[in-house]
Amino acid sequence: MSANTRLPLSRIATTLASGACLGGLLVATAAQADRSEWPESFTVGTASQGGTYFVYGSGWANMVADELGISGGGEVTGGPTQNLALVHSGDVAFGLTTMGPAKDAMNGESPLAPGVVMDNVCAMFPMYETPFSITALSDSGITSISEIPDGASIGFGPAGSTSDTYFPAILEELGVNFERRNGGWGDLGGQLQDGLIDVIAFAAGIPIPAVSQLEVQTDVNILEFTEEEQQKIVEAFPVSAFSIPANTYTTLQDDARAVSMWNFAIAGCDLPEDMVYEATRLTMENNDRMREIHRSAAASVPENVDKNQVIPFHPGAARWYKENGYEIDESLIK
Known part of the structure; x- marks a missing residue:
């Protein structure tokens, strides 16, 4: 082009x-x-x-x-x-x-x-x-970014999207080793529910329709950044600190620490x-x-x-x- x-x-x-x-x-x-x-x-x-x-x-x-x-x-x-x-x-x-x-x-x-x-x-x-947030099934046992298992399959959204462009690098910065998957958010939500992938790393406005749909069908964990993880990412990427309000999803009991991009x-x-x-x-x-x-x-x-x-x-x-x-x-x- x-x-x-x-x-x-x-x-x-x-x-x-x-x-x-x-x-x-x-x-x-x-x-x-x-x-x-x-x-x-x-x-x-x-x-x-x-x-x-x-x-x-x-x-x-x-x-x-x-x-x-x-x-x-x-x-x-x-x-x-x-x-x-x-x-x-x-x-x-x-x-x-x-x-x-x-x-x-x-x-x-x-x-x-x-x-x-x-x-x-x-x-x-x-x-x-756009908050950067991570979702896993509750029965996976994954409750934090540090608990994402080595070699986990992670869905990053459509190829070339904001999530696909930045989230892999963000997780690499935090020491996560993963296998990369791409696809539409709805399709990835189905793959997560079917056990075909372990985690979805979303970069999308909230509430994310695919996450809201997952909540209706199964139990999920929304993983928040620790204060140290958040600060490290803000210093390394064109993002700012963000907090996902607890009332965004039924899964959240408290506001969830994240990062975001306008x-x-x-x-x-x-x-x-x-x-x-x-x-x-x-x-x-x-x-x-x-x-x-x-x-x-x-x-x-x-x-x-x-x-x-x-x-x-x-x-x-x-x-x-x-x-x-x-x-x-x-x-x-x-």
């Missing part, structure tokens, strides 16, 4: 009729937006089914499509790393990603496209923090400014609807816009923040 392979959306999309019917949330500004170059449809790169990205991204796509009068939906992908490449190339209009893979992509260090600086990727809005929604930088402005406005001004899509969207608020210091903001998104009193450094606007 190279920058020259980018396919402008204007070549593959037809324009919308100026009198398109808009949904109930839209106000006059949306109706007056310049829609002459808007695509007729859009796709959002999410991740595997059974993970938070798929639920969040598909729900967000449906909301935006309904309110802007455009056909749109979520697409199953390999997760944040692949989403960056898909948005950069124009294969999808929007995507979801995390700060670690984004930094690599901005520096031309994406494992999917070594040497390609992904400069057609722009930030839209903050999503939530997620942001991204858009192709060549998407029309008014379209990205309206999509950002809808998201930032309707957090109640976002929380209905997924609980993690409680953090999808404009106050968290400063959590991105890596991806340049799309001019349409930046316009909404500026109009509403949120500062973004000019150097971080495309």
Whole structure:
């Protein structure tokens, strides 16, 4: 893949009729937006089914499509790393990603496209923090990271995902020796329940649908980091300390110590400014609807816009923040 392979959306999309019917949330500004170059449809790169990205991204796509009068939906992908490449190339209009893979992509260090600086990727809005958490069956006897047996089979999610990119290195840093497995979160949950793998190392917004489903079907242990393990990982990787609230899962009796990485929604930088402005406005001004899509969207608020210091903001998104009193450094606007 190279920058020259980018396919402008204007070549593959037809324009919308100026009198398109808009949904109930839209106000006059949306109706007056310049829609002459808007695509007729859009796709959002999410991740595997059974993970938070798929639920969040598909729900967000449906909301935006309904309110802007455009056909749109979520697409199953390999997760944040692949989403960056898909948005950069124009294969999808929007995507979801995390700060670690984004930094690599901005520096031309994406494992999917070594040497390609992904400069057609722009930030839209903050999503939530992705906790790194580990789940095992209770009857395995594994209650801590140090108890993961030598040579254990560990599922790290889809190949190229945030979990697959960072969690193996995190566990290696903590001295865990393992056999690596990849797959969708739902599929890995089934393998864990069937005894085909020993542990799943999740990097996904909470509550993770696959873990919630496991809790319904069997007894599980959610392994927390010790204070020493947490500090060691924070110093070695682009993550921060995090605590999984006890009310996230029925299994937890107390908050569980973990680490996390921020997620942001991204858009192709060549998407029309008014379209990205309206999509950002809808998201930032309707957090109640976002929380209905997924609980993690409680953090999808404009106050968290400063959590991105890596991806340049799309001019349409930046316009909404500026109009509403949120500062973004000019150097971080495309």
